[in-house]
Amino acid sequence: MSKEMTTKDGKPFDRTNLESLMKRRLFYTPAFDIYGGVSGLYDYGPPGCALTNAIVDIWRKHFVLKENMLEVDCTMLTPYEVLKTSGHVDKFADWMCKDPKTGEIFRADHLVEEVLEARLKGDKEARGIKVEEEKEDPKKKKKKVGKVAAVKLEDAVVQEYEEILAKIDNYNGEELGLLMKKYDIKNPATNGELEPPVAFNLMFQTTIGPSSNLPGYLRPETAQGQFLNFAKLLEFNQQSMPFASASIGKSFRNEISPRAGLLRVREFLMAEIEHFVDPEGGKKHPRFEEVKDVELELLNREIQLAGKTHVETTKIGKAVETGLVDNETLGYFLARIQLFLLRIGADPKKIRFRQHMANEMAHYAADCWDAELLTSYGWIECVGCADRSAYDLSVHMKKTGAQLVVREARKEPLKIEEWQVELDKKKFGPKFKKDGKAVEAAIEALSQDLREKLSLDLEKEGKITVEVKGVGDGQVEVPKELIAIEKRTRIENVREYIPNVIEPSFGIGRIVYSICEHNYWTRENDEARGVLSFPPTVAPTKVLIVPLSSHSDFKPFVRQVSDKLADIGVSSRVDDSGASIGKRYSRNDELGTPLGITIDFQSVKDNTFTLRDRDSTKQVRASLDEICKVISSLVDGSKQWSDVASRLPAFEGQEVD
Template identity: 50%
Template sequence: MLGFENQFLCHVTNIRTLASVGKIMTTKEELSSEITAVGDRIRNMKLEKASKEALQPHIDQLVTLKKKLDEIIVAESKKEFDRTKLETVLRRRFFYAPAFDIYGGVSGLYDYGPPGCALQANILQLWRSHFILEEQMLEVDTTILTPYDVLHTSGHVDRFTDLMVKDKGNGNLYRADHLLENWLSAQIKDVKTDAKLKEEYSYVMTQVDNYDAKELGDILRKYNVKAPESGNDISEPEPFNLMFKTQIGPAEHDSKGRGFMRPETAQGQFTNFKKLYEYNNERMPFASAQIGKSFRNEISPRAGLLRVREFTMAEIEHYVHPNKKDHPRFREVENVIMSFLPASEQEKGVSSTIDMTIGEAVRSGMVNNETLGYFLARISLFLIKIGIKKERLRFRQHMSNEMAHYASDCWDAEIQSSYGWIECVGCADRSAYDLSNHTKRTGERLVAREKLDTPIQKNVIKPQFNKKEIGVIVDEIENMNECELKELKKSLETNQRAKVAGFEVSSDMVSIVETVETCYVDEYIPSVIEPSFGIGRIMYSLLEHSYYVRENDENRCVLSFPPVVAPVKCLVVPLSGHPSFPPFIYELCQLLRSKDISFQKDDSSSSVGKRYARNDEIGIPFGITVDFQTVKDKTVTLRERDSMSQVRIHMDQVANIVASLANATLSWNKVTETFPAFVEQEIDN
């Protein structure tokens, strides 16, 4: 039990914190951070068996903080997000633009301009640091062109489809689930819609991803959904394969020349598993990773960067023993609190999330295993680090009909934007599906081996052949996995014959026997945990989450990127065109270059305020101004974008300070505590 002194100190801390809620903590980020801290404090006190009296002030504090956060969220939700205004800024400042714009553009293809390119590069650099370097992953760069046989083996040729409907009048094509979602959303928002119908529509909305083609067609007919632009009838949903076909080499009819532009970066990693395993000195578990372009022939790409035909992915394949999916570093993340939307809740028509630690989620069985849980937590930490708002991030579990053909469990990190909740990261337990299929197709054993300290007796199932009779399909049977051999055994015992690779075999040709062997080595096909990141979707969500306008000035737009991902870290401006300033500007630029700090110089004739305002639009977090005081004592002003507060710093120190701020090893609060404030107000005329 806590002593009186500790209880008193806790009470004093509580009073100070409650006072700070009204005075200092005015942003969602600050409140969310404090809610987490207070929640951790309460958990620790409970572990120490603190008294109810000692706990109560902290519980009251938590309630007050949550109430204030809810008030801010409700107030913000009442403000209509002006997506058009944001997109105008993004295109005017050339974050991105439709590709081949002067030719009318191509739907679903975009070019990134200088700030967009830098923003993406910074996100990827942080991704490399957060995942590849932190987890000691093996990075590869595999080809985009992928042979037909590889993607047929992986299941993409047969199953990588979306359901499509056609406007019967003009032939326009639509993705069926998106068409239904848009119609349902419009009905729910319509004030004329009956309350009971709204409840029904909301339930259907939660089930859209779970419908097959027939069920989706039935729902579209039930609600008499029409083509949105024309009002014409639509066709029945039918599957459309999303892969871009291509020809590899000049021979049009050569089967080896058939191929696709890869729809994901995973298969190149799987087909190199054996080389990676050997490079890793045959140690398990381990992970490979890849960043690169992927291509999907979207039916009707809309919503800007959220649904495109060419995009950057960052994918991890973590190889693990199928029966040992614990993770040695899980304890480091088990207390990370996340918002979950499990399949069980969605199937009830519920869309509200459950907040709990990843440790609780794994222990309860809601998340399948520790390794999957570890990566879910690390994904959450990464997204929040780059600037995604925690309260607009959730992890949604795939429902049964929605689950990919290879997955035993799958969660999507969904980010809320003006387009709704958008899947930006998928994290799946792919089991041993891919490596098993590639082993079977090629005969190359993509397996791991671990020496056993104590030999074990193991049941094995093997084929025995009458090779004179069976001949050509011996290899096909020998490459079968245990489940396939058991199915073949059952068929031969029941019917005395079975089909294998298009050939009919009889029990005279082959028999499947089960024996017990003493094993000194555990040989297995690894399971794979795969986090897969859609970088463009993450980037667009970050743009929305970072965008705001200055209070009382709707014309001053700001992108409040965290400094670590901001496209440009620093703005350098002279106060005016006075001839004494250029030498100091030159010296400053040299100092910033020496620290690898990206910067822009703006020496136009506009006022300093206007120059800062237009550079706030591209999210530059810091600004250095050379003025007449600089000429006297070589001090400059350093300005922070969001607070617009400024301090006075000597030129010899400023580059180091900006570098530390940009890589998040120094906070702006610490800078303002260390250096004198510059109180002159900005002039905006």
């Protein structure tokens, strides 16, 4: 499970420098920092907010607008009964183990993963294989595993470790405990024995109201609110199927051991889609033809169970055709997810889709694929795409009696032959008295096969015997004067069904951080000059306005350019400090600002300006109207810098450190 990373220009990736940049330039910062902070909680600063908002805006356009989805915003506080019914109270858990002497808590799968990876790293060093060292951040606590001595492992042991790491997500608590025992995994800091893994529910519990008698939780996902509003959304959509709802909002998970900065936190932004589809007809999607030739890197469960991690480049059309991906709707969203990630700046070489194995599958899922992005922390799940079947709507309907179903007129009336039961209510009540409802319910619940058998008993013996729990000895005789069982034909003009759900679920914070890693690099022969090459569409600030100096002649032009950009909806900031032009551009390259407009003495003379490209540092010169046109096309993604450079005259000079 390689964690070696390079930048897009092939240099070794330096995570410490990037994270230092992101904190220094206030993309994010530890929450409650002056009080010592709380692990797993972070605040976003101005560029982090702007980057997040831009990604969410593109998400809305790419999915909600393109697919005509119905967006809702549901409450974060969720009553106990809702999450008990959905299965989260019983099953939404990770495996943790405790050091009984120190009280230290570890997440079991992460501990096994980190220890085995550290041993493999030590093995490489012992074999003389160069291993890239991570720079230590003095502000961070040491990693729990620490440095493992360079010890050569037997080839068979290396293979075992690699196979375990390939399917680490597939182990349950008992299996993780056996691995810890077999490979002598203890508290890395003290070498103390650890207790066997136990399940820890990840939800934050609370109470609702002053009397504290209504237990609840902070929601672990945005999905349940969408399911509970299904009938209202169907009505809003004029009873038309299929359709999708969408929701963006905060969710909360009480992580056992938050780590890896923004990648594993306790409060995070989610964007989730619930696509409701008719289970009949193979879950077809009307727009699947548009994406069938999109190629994805697929890591299926069979390869993982074999202890391997190689991917196969496959067109999504073929993956659905062969059954590797279960159905068209699931395949459609996998392709659309990849197109979205590429649109916001993900490196195409660092995207893969991994199929869930049986043990890691969510309790509701029939099939699930994760879109994973490669980072210096390894492959990170950023989007889950699950076929939740009809689970959620079914359990909520059973619990509440609410009709979370679709009713639609059949094209052709359906004739159904079935065994029907008819009771003589006038005689039935006096016969069974207080047990009447229980006996009637047991009769109504009889299957068609059993009804057919009992009809013969009724004709032959003049009575039937029905099992009724809690009544007498559990066996109740019903004479034929109280009941008739006959085969009849009924005509059904309306079809009723519970929709299945395909759910793409996006972890926005993870995507934000991964996009930063994918777009970080440094200038040649200048490692201190970090650059974030965000696409203009998602860059926190689109344009830097740079007057050549603080000369009073430039001020009206600064205002003119700023107002013109605001009028076309493009964000900008002014840097009129005394630093050189080069330094001013450099510190905004760190913020990912893709474009720069320089105001110089020629601007005063002829009202022309230079436009600078962040990545190439090339410049062109034109009128403000012309520059605003090309900026608008760059920001909306319809043009690239190469298009601009081929059309407008180049300008040399003026970028001096």
